[in-house]
Structure formats: structure tokens, C-alpha cells
Amino acid sequence: MREHFDVIVIGMGPGGEVAASRLLSAGKSVAVVERELIGGECAYWACIPSKTVLRPPEAGGQVDRAAGVGGAQMDWPAARDYRDYMARHLDDSAQVDSYADQGALVVKGVARLSVPGVVDVDGRLLGGDHVVIATGSTAVIPPIEGLDEVTVWTNRETYTATDLPARAVVIGGSAVGVETALFLTRFGTAVTLVQRSERLLSREDPRVADLARTALEGAGVQVRAGTTPARARREGPDQVVELDDGTSVRGDVVIMATGRAPRSDGLGLEEVGVSLGEHGEVLIDEHCRAADGIWAVGDVTGVLPFTHVAKYQGRIVADAILGRARPARYDGIPRVVFADPEIAAAGLTQAQADAQGLRTAAAEVDLAASIARPWTFEQDPRGHLGLLADVDRRVLVGAWAVAPQAGEWIHQASLAIRAGIPLDTLLDQVAQFPTYTEGYLAALDALDL
Structure with missing residues (x-):
């Protein structure tokens, strides 16, 4: 006998959790299906554990750079224990009980849409008006010859490791690669980072990449940019990665930070009218609708691979199902790399603005030369802020910052971009003294409009 619900949510990472929680609060009958742990990749193997273990090196660096204090020591066992606590020791029983208490049916297993509106979970049939x-x-492992012969980690092995390797080769210079390299090197691992393109964070402005590389190399990471792994092999205790420039790098582990692919295989989506993109992403409309009665949120959509976007899309879908449909917008979404200093951006890069044919004005300010906060924060102040404005509309369209706590104060630029706040209004803001936020006024004044 088929059980019926208003909504069935397949996958209970951040996006699924937001959608389910909002629909339950609105009185809808909801079934949630999860093949692994409620909370998803972010809670157990990515965002939460990674940011937890990145915090001690950040705090240690702040201690060492602040006047009148020093001698911070890294304590990996203590950091590891707190990481495991934050990742719930890979135990989601409290989350299962919480959703059950809210009235949801929680089903653990592998789901497949057998026909529209029917979800088969390992033989158990669930019917839903909405799915x-x-x-x-899932982590992408590139097809490198010999890779199956060496010890390979993804984010899952890296952020559940009991002991850290003495040496690591990190493949990929994306946000994940940069964060992983910094975390490991600050805890004593000798890290070599290999990046295919000539610069790190290749989706950001070149200046951001330059500052990120300077910070990584300053922390002790050896960066090998503009080269690609050709093959891998084991040589005694060494994992050897041979590069296409004829050189090789060695480590105890090879860590893949080479991107992620939407997890859409085996769901039967195309059989129920859902279209998939060339990378397997679920194609959605402005309301996150994939087909009649079928919605999609988060990484599986391939829109933007960020937890905060998944949560936003969860709100969009819940509102649509509840009769309050509104279109999703992705302009001005913040992008943060939790390095030291933090790397943050929002909106368009210069290349993207040029591709759209916008007339722009750009400005970059050295924060230590412009405002007081960097000097009160650390003895050797660091920090740069860049803004990109649309000359014709006189609004911000892009911003980036490489500076302490940039992930916190990039949201002023994000809001300005999303709301289209006029530059004259931004110039009239009165920021608290001394804060990094004051840097916006210096950068706005430097725009040649």
C-alpha cells in the first residue's frame, strides 16, 4: 500500500532541510528520504568540519600578529576532538528524532522516482503531490593514470582524519584546495598544491588570485601553478605525482580538490520528465521547478555550489509550494574562502562585466593605507578591497576583499549589488570607526566615475 504525502524531500542536506522544515511548519505532510546522514555533506564532511579546523590556525595567526601577545601553539588532538563534536561524530540520530517529532516520516535508503509523484525507496513506495x-x-576524481595505485583522499578523508599526514599533495587550486592546503600546513603538514591553470581561484579576478597565492606561500605552501598531473605511482612510502612539465611531487597522501559533480544518477529523473544538463545537473526554472510537481535545490542543480545558495533555494521552493511563488535571483551572492586572511567576493568579476558589455569603473584600495582598523587589528596589517561599478546605472556590480574577517563584511557589497543601492547612497553611509567596513567609503571615493 502506497503512503501519500504533500511533499517528499529526497536528500537532507542544507537545502532539503530548509525546504522540509518550512513545509512542516506550514502544516504540510512531509516525508524525507536520506541515503546517508541527515545534514548532508556540509554538516559531516565539508563546511562544518573544515571551518572548525581552520579556526585554530586563524586564531593562532591573530595571536602572533597582535601587539603584546604571542606564542600560540596548534593542538591537533584538541582541534580534532572539537571537529568530531561539531560533525556529531557522524551520528544523525538526534536529527532523525527531531524531524520525526516535527511530524515528518524519515526514511533511510536509496530513492528513485519510478513514475511521476511516486518515490521508490528500496521497495517502499511513497506518493507525493510534490517531490x-x-x-x-559528489567529489570528482579526474582520470589520472596510476591513481588507483596511490593513497587518495577527498574532502571526506581529509576532514575525518584521525592523524594528519607529514606530507600532502593537494590537486586543485579552488576554494577547497586553498582551504585544505592552509589547514594542513598550519598543523605541520608539508603541502604542495598543484593547479592546472596559471592562477589559483581561477573564477575570481586575477588580483584576488595573486593575493591568495602570496598568502598561501607565506604560510609555507609550495604552489605549482600552470601544470597538470600526468600520472601517479607509488614508490616505497611515497605517493608520487608526475606532472606534465616533466617534474614530480611527493607526499604521503594525494588530496583531490578537483571539483564536484551533481548527484543525479540512478534517480530516474529523465523518466519522469526532468531534463539534465551536460554535467548531470538538474535543469530548473526561476522557481527551482524541474518538471510538473518536481523541484530541485542545491548542488544537484549546478547553479552555484554553495550551502547558502542551497538554503536560499530551499526557501524558494517552499514558498512556491505554499502558493507564495517568487523568482530566485543569484546576483550578488557572496563567495568566501576561509583562508587567512579571508578571501571574499560578490557579484561580477571584471571579465564577466566585460562579457556583458557593461561600462565599468574599478578601484582597489590598500586598507592599511586607507583606514585605521587594520593597524588596531594586527602589527603587520594586511588587506585589500576592490569594487566594480556600472558607470551608466551608478550601482555596484562586483566586489572582492582579501583581508581579516572579509567573509563577514562582504555582505554590505552583496546587499548593495542585489538591491541596486545607488552609489550616492553608499557614499552617504556612516560606518562605525574603526572597522573594516570603513574601507568601502575609501574604495567608493577611488572609483573614477
């Missing part, structure tokens, strides 16, 4: 696909993504 939300929130299955996330």
Missing part, C-alpha cells in the same frame, strides 16, 4: 530533489554532489 524536492536535494541530493547534492
Whole structure:
């Protein structure tokens, strides 16, 4: 006998959790299906554990750079224990009980849409007026010859490791690669980072990449940019990665930070009218609708691979199902790399603005030369802020910052971009003294409009 619900949510990462929680609060009958742990990749193997272990090195660096204090020591066992606490020791029983208490049916297993409106979970049939696909993504392992012969980690092994390797080769210079390299090197691992393109964070402005590389190399990471792994092999205790420039790098582990792919295989999506993109992403409209009665949120959509976007899309879908449909917008979404200093951006890069044919004005300010806060924060102040404005509309369209706590104060630029706040209004803001936020006024004044 088929059980019926208003909504079935497949995948309970952040996007699925937001959608389910909002629909339950609105009185809808909801079934949630999860093949692994409620909370998803972010809670157990990515965002939460990674940011938890990145905090001690950040705090240690702040201690060492602040006047009148020093001698911070890294304590990996203590950091590891707190990481495991934050990742719930890979135990989601409290989350299962919480959703059950809210009235949801919680089903653990592998789901497949057998026909429209029917979800088969390992032989158990669930019917729903609406189905939300929130299955996330999986780490991409590139086809490198010999890779099966060496010790390979993804984010899962890296952020559940009991002991850290003495040496690591990190493949990929994306946000994940940069964060992983910094975390490991600050805890004593000798890290070599290999990046295919000539610069790190290749989706950001070149200046951001330059500052990120300077910070990484200053922390002790050896950066090998503009080269690609050709093959891998084991040589005694060494994992050897041979590069296409004829050189090789060695480590105890090879860590893949080479992107993620939507997890859409095996769901039967195309059989129920859902279209997939060339990378397997679920194609959605402005309301996150994938087909009649079928919705998708998060990494599986391939829109933007960020937890905060998944949560936003969860709100969009819940509102649509509840009769309050509104279009999703992705302009001005913040992008943060939790390095030291933090790397943050929002909106368009210069290349993207040029591709759209916008007439722009750009400005970069050295924060230590412009405002007081960097000097009160650390003895050797660091920090740069860049802004990009649309000359014709006189609004911000892009911003970036490489500076302490940039992930916190980039949201002023994000809001300005999303709301289209006029530059004259931004110039009239009165920021608290001394804060990094004051840097916006210096950068706005430097725009040649």
C-alpha cells in the first residue's frame, strides 16, 4: 500500500532541510528520504568540519600578529576532538528524532522516482503531490593514470582524519584546495598544491588570485601553478605525482580538490520528465521547478555550489509550494574562502562585466593605507578591497576583499549589488570607526566615475 504525502524531500542536506522544515511548519505532510546522514555533506564532511579546523590556525595567526601577545601553539588532538563534536561524530540520530517529532516520516535508503509523484525507496513506495530533489554532489576524481595505485583522499578523508599526514599533495587550486592546503600546513603538514591553470581561484579576478597565492606561500605552501598531473605511482612510502612539465611531487597522501559533480544518477529523473544538463545537473526554472510537481535545490542543480545558495533555494521552493511563488535571483551572492586572511567576493568579476558589455569603473584600495582598523587589528596589517561599478546605472556590480574577517563584511557589497543601492547612497553611509567596513567609503571615493 502506497503512503501519500504533500511533499517528499529526497536528500537532507542544507537545502532539503530548509525546504522540509518550512513545509512542516506550514502544516504540510512531509516525508524525507536520506541515503546517508541527515545534514548532508556540509554538516559531516565539508563546511562544518573544515571551518572548525581552520579556526585554530586563524586564531593562532591573530595571536602572533597582535601587539603584546604571542606564542600560540596548534593542538591537533584538541582541534580534532572539537571537529568530531561539531560533525556529531557522524551520528544523525538526534536529527532523525527531531524531524520525526516535527511530524515528518524519515526514511533511510536509496530513492528513485519510478513514475511521476511516486518515490521508490528500496521497495517502499511513497506518493507525493510534490517531490524536492536535494541530493547534492559528489567529489570528482579526474582520470589520472596510476591513481588507483596511490593513497587518495577527498574532502571526506581529509576532514575525518584521525592523524594528519607529514606530507600532502593537494590537486586543485579552488576554494577547497586553498582551504585544505592552509589547514594542513598550519598543523605541520608539508603541502604542495598543484593547479592546472596559471592562477589559483581561477573564477575570481586575477588580483584576488595573486593575493591568495602570496598568502598561501607565506604560510609555507609550495604552489605549482600552470601544470597538470600526468600520472601517479607509488614508490616505497611515497605517493608520487608526475606532472606534465616533466617534474614530480611527493607526499604521503594525494588530496583531490578537483571539483564536484551533481548527484543525479540512478534517480530516474529523465523518466519522469526532468531534463539534465551536460554535467548531470538538474535543469530548473526561476522557481527551482524541474518538471510538473518536481523541484530541485542545491548542488544537484549546478547553479552555484554553495550551502547558502542551497538554503536560499530551499526557501524558494517552499514558498512556491505554499502558493507564495517568487523568482530566485543569484546576483550578488557572496563567495568566501576561509583562508587567512579571508578571501571574499560578490557579484561580477571584471571579465564577466566585460562579457556583458557593461561600462565599468574599478578601484582597489590598500586598507592599511586607507583606514585605521587594520593597524588596531594586527602589527603587520594586511588587506585589500576592490569594487566594480556600472558607470551608466551608478550601482555596484562586483566586489572582492582579501583581508581579516572579509567573509563577514562582504555582505554590505552583496546587499548593495542585489538591491541596486545607488552609489550616492553608499557614499552617504556612516560606518562605525574603526572597522573594516570603513574601507568601502575609501574604495567608493577611488572609483573614477
